[in-house]
Amino acid sequence: MGFISMGSGAPPVGLDIGTDHVRAAVLKSSSGSPTLASYGRVDVPMGAVVDGDIVDPSAVASAIRELWRQPGIKGRDVVTGISNQKVVVRLIDLPFMERDELQGAIQYQAQDYIPIPIEDAILDFHIIGDYMTPSDEHMMEVLLVAAQRDTVEATVAAVEGAGLRLASIDVTSFALVRSTLGSGLNVFSEDEEGPGEAVAVIHIGSGLTNIAVVEKGVPRFTRVSSLSGNQFTQAISNVLNLTFDDAERLKIRAGLPDINAHVLAAPEDPEAGMIQTAQDALEREVNKFIAEVRRSLDYYLTQTTQARTIRRIYLTGSSAQLANLDTYLEKGLQAEVVLSDPLRFIQVGSGARALVEEDRMGAAPAIGLALGGVI
Ligand SMILES: Nc1ncnc2c1ncn2[C@@H]1O[C@H](COP(=O)(O)OP(=O)(O)OP(=O)(O)O)[C@@H](O)[C@H]1O
Ligand SMILES: [Mg+2]
Numbered sequence: 001m002g003f004i005s006m007g008s009g010a011p012p013v014g015l016d017i018g019t020d021h022v023r024a025a026v027l028k029s030s031s032g033s034p035t036l037a038s039y040g041r042v043d044v045p046m047g048a049v050v051d052g053d054i055v056d057p058s059a060v061a062s063a064i065r066e067l068w069r070q071p072g073i074k075g076r077d078v079v080t081g082i083s084n085q086k087v088v089v090r091l092i093d094l095p096f097m098e099r100d101e102l103q104g105a106i107q108y109q110a111q112d113y114i115p116i117p118i119e120d121a122i123l124d125f126h127i128i129g130d131y132m133t134p135s136d137e138h139m140m141e142v143l144l145v146a147a148q149r150d151t152v153e154a155t156v157a158a159v160e161g162a163g164l165r166l167a168s169i170d171v172t173s174f175a176l177v178r179s180t181l182g183s184g185l186n187v188f189s190e191d192e193e194g195p196g197e198a199v200a201v202i203h204i205g206s207g208l209t210n211i212a213v214v215e216k217g218v219p220r221f222t223r224v225s226s227l228s229g230n231q232f233t234q235a236i237s238n239v240l241n242l243t244f245d246d247a248e249r250l251k252i253r254a255g256l257p258d259i260n261a262h263v264l265a266a267p268e269d270p271e272a273g274m275i276q277t278a279q280d281a282l283e284r285e286v287n288k289f290i291a292e293v294r295r296s297l298d299y300y301l302t303q304t305t306q307a308r309t310i311r312r313i314y315l316t317g318s319s320a321q322l323a324n325l326d327t328y329l330e331k332g333l334q335a336e337v338v339l340s341d342p343l344r345f346i347q348v349g350s351g352a353r354a355l356v357e358e359d360r361m362g363a364a365p366a367i368g369l370a371l372g373g374v375i
Pocket of ligand 1: 017018019020021022052204205206207208209228229230233248251252317318319320321322323362
């Protein structure tokens with residue numbers, strides 16, 4: 001940035017569009033250390049975002065407009081994340097070529113790797129590195145990203161409908177990895193992994209769960225599942241015949257039973273029976289969830305990677321607050337489970353502190369998106 005700045009010159013605001021909430025993170029980067037200047041969260045009307053797709057762009061645009069009325073949320077340029085089961089992230093090996101040549105080659109090669117027709121897809125790629133094979137071939141490793149054109153167009157419509165400009169689109173999983181493990185695709189502390197080990201980041205929201213596996217500092221695998229908070233609530237609602245809102249309150253109150261304790265809810269509690277039923281339903285859902293995560297992690301480990309184990313899982317997302325979920329996952333997945341802290345790599349300004357601390361588990365995507373714009 002020069003002395004005279006025509007625009008604000010500010011990095012784009014991280015905008016996370018979710019099933020239940022839109023969130024914004026405004027980061028300032030002074031002397032190389034990013035500081036969260038403001039943070040906000042606003043509800044999204046039910047049904048406007050389904051399975052990571054914006055089905056009602058104008059409802060989402062109104063929620064974003066409301067978000068931009070929150071204190072300190074300003075700036076016209078935003079970076080947002082996409083996350084749904086149709087976003088494809090693949091690590092591929094290609095003969096070495098220069099970036100310009102790769103740009104063209106990717107268009108031809110991509111169809112071999114992605115299940116959606118190339119004309120319906122928007123492609124992006126990141127060069128991870130290059131290497132020599134034992135037979136002296138010069139190869140390169142490329143992370144290929146493909147998103148459905150419709151997904152991207154609906155995102156543009158929602159953002160522009162709110163009077164903002166979409167400066168760039170990121171994959172939500174990459175943003176999660178960035179806020180959990182450090183900035184940039186290739187950068188994070190080496191002591192996180194030992195030889196033969198990888199780490200995973202699991203973010204459980206309301207409509208979606210994002211799983212990312214990171215090996216040698218690079219997110220090499222991502223998967224999006226629809227097993228998440230809403231499913232937990234729905235299971236309680238079904239089994240007790242409660243409205244979704246009542247089931248939601250009971251879910252948060254009950255949590256999972258403490259597997260190390262022998263006493264459940266106090267028997268004199270008038271809701272003890274309901275709590276027990278809710279916990280049983282949650283336990284069944286969480287077991288399904290564990291099986292699904294295990295399938296994803298096993299799939300990754302059986303691919304060409306060198307890692308044989310996932311040593312540590314960083315857990316984030318509002319649904320990660322479900323009481324005792326971490327112990328269930330630790331037992332079910334045989335890995336160390338730690339809660340991810342989205343504030344680990346940033347400073348927090350006084351204007352943002354109270355809001356972000358209240359939403360600490362939900363803040364990782366918005367912060368990670370904003371981090372991608374300041375580094
Ligand atoms: N204390 C809690 N215990 C258990 N679940 C909780 C708790 N607090 C919030 N949740 C759950 O978190 C979910 C909302 O998460 P969040 O706001 O992060 O979703 P989102 O980002 O809008 O959706 P998406 O899944 O599309 O990313 C709801 O299912 C809610 O029940
Ligand atoms: Mg979310």
